[in-house]
Amino acid sequence: MQEVSTQLYCGHCGERLGERTTPGAHPPSSADPPSPGHERCEQRLAMEPPRYCASCRRRMKVQVTPMGWAAECSRHGTLAAGAAS
C-alpha cells in the first residue's frame, strides 16, 4: 500500500477538495481541514472503495473481492484494504 502524500481530490466524486465551500481559495493542501463539502463522500467511502486518485484525479482501476479491495492509479500506485492488499 502506497502512502498518498497530497489529498487534492475527493476519492469518491473526483472534485478538487475545498472547492465546494471556498471557491477561489488557495489550492488545497494536506494542511487544510478535511474535505469541506465532501462529508457525504467521506461517508460513502466507508462503504465503497475510492474511484479517483486523491493526488491526480485519474480514475483508478478498482478490484473488489469478498474480503478486500485494491485501487490502482497508473501514476501513483495502489491503495488497498483487507485481503486484496
Add this chain to the structure above:
Amino acid sequence: MTSGYAILETARKQVLHEGRGLREAQILEVLNLPDEAIPAALQLAHEVRIQHCGEDVEVEGIISIKTGGCPEDCHFCSQSGLFDSPVRGVWLDIPELVKAAKETAATGATEFCIVAAVRGPDIKLMNQIKFAIDRINAEVDINIACSLGMLTQRQVDQLAEWGVHRYNHNLETARSYFPEVVTTHTYEERLETCRMVKDAGMELCCGALIGMGETVEQRAELAAQLAALEPHEVPLNFLNPRPGTPLEDQPIMDGKDALRAIAAFRLAMPRTVLRYAGGRELTLGDLGTREGLLGGINAVIVGNYLTTLGRPADADLDLLVELNMPIRELQKSL
C-alpha cells in the same frame, strides 16, 4: 395467537400450513400493511422460513471477474459502459480469483459466484470461466455459481457440464417496469435464459432489485413473476443509487418498505433461498440485518459486493452465531 390482520391470518393458513405462496393481490396486501403490522408480518415470514427451509443460513461470496464496460444500459448499474460512471473496466486474473475463493470458503461459505459485466459471454470469457472453475475445484471446497448475462443454449449446456451448479440471472424488476430501467434487452430475453438454466438442471438464482421508483403494485407483480419461475434462490437487492447512472438521484428506499418487501417475498416464495444482497447496509443498517434474518431471509452475501463494500464478514457471521442460525453445510452437487 392472531395478528389482527386478515392477510396475515390468511397467510398463516395458506403459506405456513399448506405451503402455498401468496398470489399477487395478496402480496400487495402485505406490502400495504401499516407500520404497526410489520413485526407480525416478519414474525410470520420467519416461521414460514423455519418451517419450509429450516434453520440454517446459506452463505455466499461474490466476485467480479470482469468489471465495467458492459454494453447494456441497466439504469441502476455502475458497470454499464454507456453512463458516465467512475467504474473502470478491469479483469481479475485467475490466481486472484482462486485466492478469493479460498478466503470465501474460510468464512464457512458454501457458494462462490463468479460474475461478469457483459451482455452475454464470448468465447474468451467462457474459456476464462472454464479455467477458473478447474483451478477452484482443484484447490477449494466450494460450490461454484456464475452470473454471465444472457446465454445461448450451447453456453448453458457447457456451464452445466463444467459443474456450475447455480446460475444467476435476475429479473430485477416487474415486467411492466422493466422498459423504464433497461432498453438494450427485453424481459423476455431474461426469462429465456432463466428457463434454459432450469431446463439444463442447474439451480436458478433469480433476483430482484427494488427501490428503483417502481410502484408498490409493481413490487407485488415482481414477487409474483419471480414465484412463477420457481427459482432456487432469490437475491433481494435494494437500490444503492450509483453516481453517473440514470438512477443516481433516486432516494434511498425507506427501511420499513424494505422490511415489508422481505416479509412479502418470503410469503410469496416459502421454499426459496431468500438472500440479502446489495444495498441492505444503506437501506436497513445493522438493525435491519437482524430484523431481516428474523423475518424470512435465510441467506447472506458475506463481505463485499461487486463494486461496493458490504458489512465486515465477521459482523454477519457473529450475528448468525448470536441468532443460533447454523451456516448451511457444503453439499457438492457434482
